[in-house]
Amino acid sequence: MNPAIAIILIGRNEGARLQAALDSVAGRVERIVYVDSGSTDGSVATATARGVEVVELDTRTPFTAARARNAGVAALRGPEGELPEFLQFIDGDCVLEADWLSHALPVMRADARLGLVTGWRREMHPEASLYNAMCDHEWHRPAGPITACGGDMLVRAAAFEAVGGFNDRVIAAEDDEFCLRLRKAGYTLLRLPRAMTRHDADMHRFGQWWQRSVRNGHGFAQLGALHGTHLARERGRVYVFGLLLPVVALAGLATNPWIVAGVAALYAGSYASALRGLLRDGIAPGLAWRYAGLLALSKLPNLVGMARFWVRRLAGRAMQIIEYK
Numbered sequence: 001m002n003p004a005i006a007i008i009l010i011g012r013n014e015g016a017r018l019q020a021a022l023d024s025v026a027g028r029v030e031r032i033v034y035v036d037s038g039s040t041d042g043s044v045a046t047a048t049a050r051g052v053e054v055v056e057l058d059t060r061t062p063f064t065a066a067r068a069r070n071a072g073v074a075a076l077r078g079p080e081g082e083l084p085e086f087l088q089f090i091d092g093d094c095v096l097e098a099d100w101l102s103h104a105l106p107v108m109r110a111d112a113r114l115g116l117v118t119g120w121r122r123e124m125h126p127e128a129s130l131y132n133a134m135c136d137h138e139w140h141r142p143a144g145p146i147t148a149c150g151g152d153m154l155v156r157a158a159a160f161e162a163v164g165g166f167n168d169r170v171i172a173a174e175d176d177e178f179c180l181r182l183r184k185a186g187y188t189l190l191r192l193p194r195a196m197t198r199h200d201a202d203m204h205r206f207g208q209w210w211q212r213s214v215r216n217g218h219g220f221a222q223l224g225a226l227h228g229t230h231l232a233r234e235r236g237r238v239y240v241f242g243l244l245l246p247v248v249a250l251a252g253l254a255t256n257p258w259i260v261a262g263v264a265a266l267y268a269g270s271y272a273s274a275l276r277g278l279l280r281d282g283i284a285p286g287l288a289w290r291y292a293g294l295l296a297l298s299k300l301p302n303l304v305g306m307a308r309f310w311v312r313r314l315a316g317r318a319m320q321i322i323e324y325k
Contacts, residue, residue, distance in 0.1 A: 005029045005101060005154070006084040008072030009052075010065060011092025012037040013325075017200050022050045024095035031084065033072040034092075037063040037321075043092075062318045065091070065151060066166035066174035073165060083157040090152050093325075094121070094197040103194055104154045115159035115187025116179070118149040119196025130290055131203035137283060137291070143193035148179040152197045159187050170226070171319045172305075173219030180227060202325055211324040213298045217305025218322060225313065238306060241270060242299035271296045 007025050009032065011018050018034075025032055034047040035055045047054050055075050057063060069089055076083055086108060090096055097119075104117050120143075123136035139150070153175070163181040170177050179189055203209060220235050245263050252259025275292040283291060305322070312319055 003030045004085040005088055005105065006031040006033065006076050006086075007088045007090065007096075008033050008035065008069055008076070009090050009092060010035045010037070010068035010072065011039065011043055012063065012323075013039045013041045014043060014092040015041050017093045017202070018043050019046055020095050020200075021090065021092050022047060022052065024098075025090065026050065028096070028101060029088070031076060033075045035068040035072045035075075037068050062171075063321050064168055064171045064174065064319070065321075066170050066178070067168040069151075070165045070168060073160065083161070085157055087155045087157055087160060088153075089155065090197060091199075093202070094152055094199045095124075096152075096197055097195045100194065100196045101154070104192060104196075107190070107192060108154060108156060111188070113186065113188055114156065115182040115185075115189055116149070116153045116155045117190045117192055118146070118153045119192045119194045121150060121152055121197045121199050122195060124198050124200045125202075129204045130287065130294070131205075131209045132201050133287055134209075134291055134294065135199065135201040135203070137278075137281065139199065141191065143191045146179075146189045146191045147183065148176040149189065149191065151175045156187075159185070162187075167226070169319055170222055171218060171321050172215045173223050173231075176219070176231075177223055177226065180223075180230060208324045209294065210301045211322060213301035214305040214308070215322040215324065216298075217302030218309045218319075219305070220302065221306040221309035222319070225309070234302075235306065238299045238302040240299075241267070241296070242303035267296060 007029050009021055009025065032052040033055060034052050035057065036044050037057050038059045044054055044056060053075060055071050057068060057071060073083065073087060088101065100119060107117055108114055121139040123132050123139065126133045126136035159182055163185050166174050166178050182189060217238060220231050220238065223230050224232065224235055245266060249260050249263040252263065271292050274295045275288055278288040278291055279285065
């Protein structure tokens with residue numbers, strides 16, 4: 001077991017997925033902390049039975065993945081506030097590849113300015129649904145220097161401390177926000193060309209995909225409010241295809257049918273562009289045309305999520321997690 005690395009695993013009502021996650025990290029390092037966000041499915045008992053340290057978050061404070069990860073790190077601190085040299089974060093719906101840490105650790109030790117390394121996350125059951133297949137494509141990004149990554153990452157503890165950890169208030173894209181602050185602090189980020197985790201999205205219904213897209217939109221808006229131009233392109237596309245063009249089309253229904261035709265042509269062009277990109281990435285045609293349709297449609301739930309953020313912010317209400325499982 002490697003004493004230089006500690007594992008922080010977070011979850012909420014993951015059931016059998018949590019059992020698989022715990023089994024995948026057992027015996028890899030000296031300390032494993034599981035942080036639970038108000039589960040009602042016996043997750044705490046499952047983790048306790050496997051002998052890992054368990055932190056249960058206070059249910060009176062809104063849950064976020066960022067808050068859970070920070071709580072896991074806090075539980076690792078020694079008497080003088082010291083931490084292990086490296087922190088491996090993993091979500092409760094993922095399993096860690098057996099050889100990941102042995103390959104990632106030497107890379108981290110070779111470059112003191114490297115704030116984190118990540119690898120490839122793959123979907124466990126991409127064939128089970130269109131939505132799972134979309135996640136699998138979303139996860140697989142080129143190796144090399146990166147600007148952001150998902151929540152599974154091996155982080156240098158000194159870098160984590162330097163930026164103050166995760167922002168507890170960010171309920172979506174908290175990993176993106178953390179990476180942004182790491183880069184601003186002068187650290188580099190790297191994706192290794194190696195499998196790191198396998199993820200179980202378990203998405204089989206349109207409503208789950210819609211909620212996940214709402215959550216993404218909330219993240220676009222919240223990170224924009226925190227960091228100005230960050231994700232500006234994503235927000236701009238949501239405003240154009242989720243709000244402006246539908247309003248123009250509705251106006252055209254009452255004034256000029258050619259306006260409606262023009263709006264339809266713009267949507268068709270956006271769909272065609274997405275379809276070409278998916279086909280270039282090697283997505284099978286039968287899957288690509290449906291995937292492209294959901295990408296075009298996603299601007300509507302994204303807009304809902306962005307609006308939800310601003311309503312909460314202007315009303316002074318706490319940001320609440322948006323779950324899709």
